[in-house]
Amino acid sequence: xxxxxxxxxxxxxxxxxxxxxxxxxxxxxxxxxxxxxxxxxxxxxxxxxxxxxxxxxxxxxxxxxxxxxxxxxxxxxxxxxxxxxxxxxxxxxxxxxxxxxxxxxxxxxxxxxxxxxxxxxxxxxx
Numbered sequence: 001x002x003x004x005x006x007x008x009x010x011x012x013x014x015x016x017x018x019x020x021x022x023x024x025x026x027x028x029x030x031x032x033x034x035x036x037x038x039x040x041x042x043x044x045x046x047x048x049x050x051x052x053x054x055x056x057x058x059x060x061x062x063x064x065x066x067x068x069x070x071x072x073x074x075x076x077x078x079x080x081x082x083x084x085x086x087x088x089x090x091x092x093x094x095x096x097x098x099x100x101x102x103x104x105x106x107x108x109x110x111x112x113x114x115x116x117x118x119x120x121x122x123x124x125x126x
Contacts, residue, residue, distance in 0.1 A: 002053055002056070002057060003030070003032070003053075004030065004053055004054045004056075004057035005057065006029050006030050006031065007026060007029050007030055007054065007057045007058065007061075008057040008058065008060050008061045009061075010029045010061075011057075011058055011061035011062070011063050011077060012061045012062070016079075017078065017079045018066075018076055018077065018078050018079070019063070019076070019077040020074065020075075020076050020077075021074070021075060021076075021077065022072075022073055022074050023038065023039065023073040023074070023075075024073070039070065039073060040070070041070075042068055042070055045065045045068045045075060046065070047059065047064040047065055058077060059080075062079055062080050063077040063078060063079055063080060064077070064078055064080050065077060065078075066078045
């Protein structure tokens with residue numbers, strides 16, 4: 001359990017697509033003051049899940065921050081739109097895949113790793 005769970009719960013209870021909040025409103029929901037860095041560094045409000053513990057709270061609630069205004073101490077939480085999952089289980093291949101199958105026969109004694117022109121091999125290695 002994180003100390004930022006009250007914010008996650010607050011956001012989850014909302015049906016709104018956007019929630020505008022002031023830093024003081026967030027502190028009221030949490031029941032304690034935000035760290036001083038939240039009022040100085042915009043990066044504190046980034047949506048990077050490894051940024052800080054509080055970030056995970058709003059991401060887990062299905063929101064991300066937007067329009068962070070440090071001087072006014074306000075921000076917007078916007079609901080994250082989930083992309084539709086791809087349901088195809090088979091890898092997609094071009095219809096041309098395998099079109100020439102059986103059209104060529106390589107003799108078993110042919111070494112495909114040898115240069116096509118023996119003189120070219122000599123020129124490269126000399």
